[in-house]
Amino acid sequence: MPNVLVIAEARAGQLRKVALEAMTAGRALASEAGGEVHALVAGPPGTAGLAPQLGAHGADVVLVAEHAALENYNGEALTALIAERTRTGGYRVVIFSASVHGRELAPRVAARLRAAYASDVITVALEGGSLVARHPVNTGKLTATLTTSASPAVVSLRPGMFEASAHAAAGRVERIEPVGDPSASRVRVTATQQGSSAKLDLSEAPIIVSGGRGMKAAENFRIVEDLANALGRAAVGCTRAVSDDGWRPHSDQIGQTGRVVSPDLYIALGISGAVQHIAGMRTARTIVAVNKDREAPIFKFADYGIVGDVLEVVPALTAAVKEARKGH
Amino acid sequence: MKIAVCIKRVIDMEMRFRVAGDGASIDETGAKYDINDFDMYAIEAALQLRDKAGGGEVAIVSLGPVQAQEQIRKALSMGADRAVHLAADRIPSDGLAIAEALAAELRDGAYDLILFGKMSIDSSGQSVGPMVAELLELPLVAAVSKLDVQGDRGTAGRVLEGASETIEFPLPAVLTIDEGLNTPRLPNLKGIMAAKKKPLETRPARLGEQRVRTTSIELPADRPPGRIIGEGVAAIPELIRLLQTEAKVL
Numbered sequence A: 001m002p003n004v005l006v007i008a009e010a011r012a013g014q015l016r017k018v019a020l021e022a023m024t025a026g027r028a029l030a031s032e033a034g035g036e037v038h039a040l041v042a043g044p045p046g047t048a049g050l051a052p053q054l055g056a057h058g059a060d061v062v063l064v065a066e067h068a069a070l071e072n073y074n075g076e077a078l079t080a081l082i083a084e085r086t087r088t089g090g091y092r093v094v095i096f097s098a099s100v101h102g103r104e105l106a107p108r109v110a111a112r113l114r115a116a117y118a119s120d121v122i123t124v125a126l127e128g129g130s131l132v133a134r135h136p137v138n139t140g141k142l143t144a145t146l147t148t149s150a151s152p153a154v155v156s157l158r159p160g161m162f163e164a165s166a167h168a169a170a171g172r173v174e175r176i177e178p179v180g181d182p183s184a185s186r187v188r189v190t191a192t193q194q195g196s197s198a199k200l201d202l203s204e205a206p207i208i209v210s211g212g213r214g215m216k217a218a219e220n221f222r223i224v225e226d227l228a229n230a231l232g233r234a235a236v237g238c239t240r241a242v243s244d245d246g247w248r249p250h251s252d253q254i255g256q257t258g259r260v261v262s263p264d265l266y267i268a269l270g271i272s273g274a275v276q277h278i279a280g281m282r283t284a285r286t287i288v289a290v291n292k293d294r295e296a297p298i299f300k301f302a303d304y305g306i307v308g309d310v311l312e313v314v315p316a317l318t319a320a321v322k323e324a325r326k327g328h
Numbered sequence B: 001m002k003i004a005v006c007i008k009r010v011i012d013m014e015m016r017f018r019v020a021g022d023g024a025s026i027d028e029t030g031a032k033y034d035i036n037d038f039d040m041y042a043i044e045a046a047l048q049l050r051d052k053a054g055g056g057e058v059a060i061v062s063l064g065p066v067q068a069q070e071q072i073r074k075a076l077s078m079g080a081d082r083a084v085h086l087a088a089d090r091i092p093s094d095g096l097a098i099a100e101a102l103a104a105e106l107r108d109g110a111y112d113l114i115l116f117g118k119m120s121i122d123s124s125g126q127s128v129g130p131m132v133a134e135l136l137e138l139p140l141v142a143a144v145s146k147l148d149v150q151g152d153r154g155t156a157g158r159v160l161e162g163a164s165e166t167i168e169f170p171l172p173a174v175l176t177i178d179e180g181l182n183t184p185r186l187p188n189l190k191g192i193m194a195a196k197k198k199p200l201e202t203r204p205a206r207l208g209e210q211r212v213r214t215t216s217i218e219l220p221a222d223r224p225p226g227r228i229i230g231e232g233v234a235a236i237p238e239l240i241r242l243l244q245t246e247a248k249v250l
C-alpha cells in the first residue's frame, strides 16, 4: 500500500503549525497514490490528546508514542522510533517539517534507512513511480527539481509553503512503543527556553517589519516594534549589520546566514538590500522599503519604495496604519 | 583534542546565475569560489577548542574537484594542522552520497569532535552532518550557536523557532555549526606561508550511491521591478492606499 507517514511536530503539548502543513501535504500525496496518511506524534504522557486535531487534518491513523523522556526533543529516540516504524509500516514517503528539529531528524532517519532524502522542499508530488520535489538552492537564486524513484523517500517541507487545511479523517489512535529506552539517549536537551508567547515567530508571522543599520541605534527599534504592533500579527526582523552590533538578537537576523522568510508583507527600514539579505526575504509577497538613499539596491526589489528618513517616516506610518486598521 | 572539520568549496553567491545547457546545472564560466560560509564558523570553533585544550590537531576534510585544494589551503592558513582531499570530478547533489564518502574517511580517525557547517549555501541541504553522525553512530547536535566543551562532555545551545534549548552531549560527537558562535579569523601572511608546508593528502572519494538526482534547475520567476512611490511622510497616504487596494495586506 502506498501509504504516507507524516511526522507531526509538537512542542510544549501543542502541535506546531508546521505539523498541520505537513498533514495537508501528506494528504495530497496519499490521495495521488491511493493510500492512507498515518501521522506519528511523540511526546510525554498525554500526547494522545493531540490525535483528534491530526484526524481533523486528514490522518487516517494517528500513531502515538508517549514516554516521559520524550518531553523535550530527543533526537536519538525519535530517530530509532521513526526509522523502525517506517520499516515495519512499508511507507512510500515519510514527511517531516523543515524546522530546526526536523532538519536534524530527517537526514538522520534517511541515513539510517539508506533512503533518498529531499530537504526543505516547496512542492512535492508523486509522478508515475517517482517522487518529484522542488527545493530552493544557492540562496534562493535557483530552484532545483529533485527526482527519486527510491522507496521510501524522505522529505522535509519548508515552513509556510503548504497551507494547512481541514480534512476530516478517521484519526484512529494506535499506540506505539519507543524503540529502546528513550531515557538512555546520549544527547539530552536539558532546558528549553520558550520565547514570550506574545511574540510571533518570524517563520509564522504573516507580516515582518525589519530594521537595518539605517535605524541608527538599538533604542530606535522601539519605533520598529510600534509599527509591528500597529500592523497586528507582525514580527520584527533585522539585518546582519544590526545583529553583529548587538542591537537585536542573532535569531532575528534574516538572510543567507540567518532566517529565510516568506511573509505576505515585508517592510524593510533602513536596509540597503545586500544580496545576502535579499536571499532571506525575496519570496515575500509584497515588499515595502524606506531608505534615505534613492540608489539603495533594496528599491530594485521593493513593490513600494519611499525615499526618506526612517526616523520621520516610521512613526507617521505607524499612526496611519492605526488609523487604517481602526475597528480591527 | 583531535577535531575534524568538513568543508565544502562553494560558488560565490553574488554572481548572476545562468543555467547550463543540460538544464540541470549552473554555467560556472568565470565563477569565483570560497569556503562555504557556515564552514568558516566550524573551522574557527575547532581552532579555538584545540587551543583551549592546549594542543591536539585540527584536520580539514573536503570532497570535491582538485580545485577544492584552494579552499583547503585557506583553511590550513587559518591554522588547521593537516588536510585530506577526497577527490571527485564533481560534488554530487545527493547529501547521502557525500556523507558515505566522508564517513568512510572519518570512521577510523579517532576524532573527539567532527564539525560541519549547518548548511552548504549552494545545495542548502543541512543534511551531510546529521547523515555522517548516523553512519558513524555518533551523538549529534545540529545548528549549534553556543558551545562549551569540558573534558569528555559538551554543552551546546541552539535557537529554535520562537524558543531556544540547551543540549548536553558526550564526546566523541558530531556538531553542525550555525552563525553566531564566533567570528572566523582571516588568514594572515604567516599563516599562508605555513600552510604551504602542511600535509595535504589526496585520495579518491568513495562516493555512495546517488538516490536523488537534480533533474532540472531554473531561475525563480523574477519579481516585478521595484517602484518608488514617493518621498518622505508625504508618500504615506499613497502607501496605505496601495497596501489596502492593490496588495490587499492591510
Ligand SMILES: Cc1cc2nc3c(=O)[nH]c(=O)nc-3n(C[C@H](O)[C@H](O)[C@H](O)COP(=O)(O)OP(=O)(O)OC[C@H]3O[C@@H](n4cnc5c(N)ncnc54)[C@H](O)[C@@H]3O)c2cc1C
Pocket (backbone or CB within 6 Å): A211, A212, A213, A214, A215, A238, A239, A240, A241, A242, A253, A254, A255, A256, A257, A258, A259, A269, A270, A271, A272, A273, A274, A275, A276, A277, A280, A290, A291, A292, A293, A296, A308, A309, A310, A311, B037
Ligand atoms: C558571508 C556573508 C553572509 C551574510 N549574511 C547576511 C545575512 O544573513 N543577513 C544580512 O542581513 N546580511 C548578511 N550579510 C551582510 C550583508 O552583506 C550586508 O552587510 C548587510 O545586510 C547590511 O545591513 P544593512 O542593510 O542593515 O546595513 P547597510 O548596508 O549599512 O545599509 C544601511 C542603509 O540604511 C540607509 N539609511 C541610513 N540612515 C538612514 C535613515 N536615517 N533613514 C533611512 N535610511 C537610512 C542607508 O542609505 C543604507 O542603505 C552577509 C555578508 C557576508 C559576507
Ligand SMILES: Nc1ncnc2c1ncn2[C@@H]1O[C@H](COP(=O)(O)O)[C@@H](O)[C@H]1O
Pocket (backbone or CB within 6 Å): B006, B007, B008, B009, B036, B038, B039, B061, B062, B063, B064, B091, B095, B098, B115, B116, B117, B118, B119, B120, B121, B123, B124, B125, B126, B127, B128, B129
Ligand atoms: N563536498 C563536501 N566536502 C566536505 N564537506 C562537505 C561537503 N558537502 C557538504 N559538506 C559539509 O556538510 C555541511 C552541510 O552541507 P549540506 O548538507 O549540503 O547543507 C557543510 O556545511 C559542510 O560542513
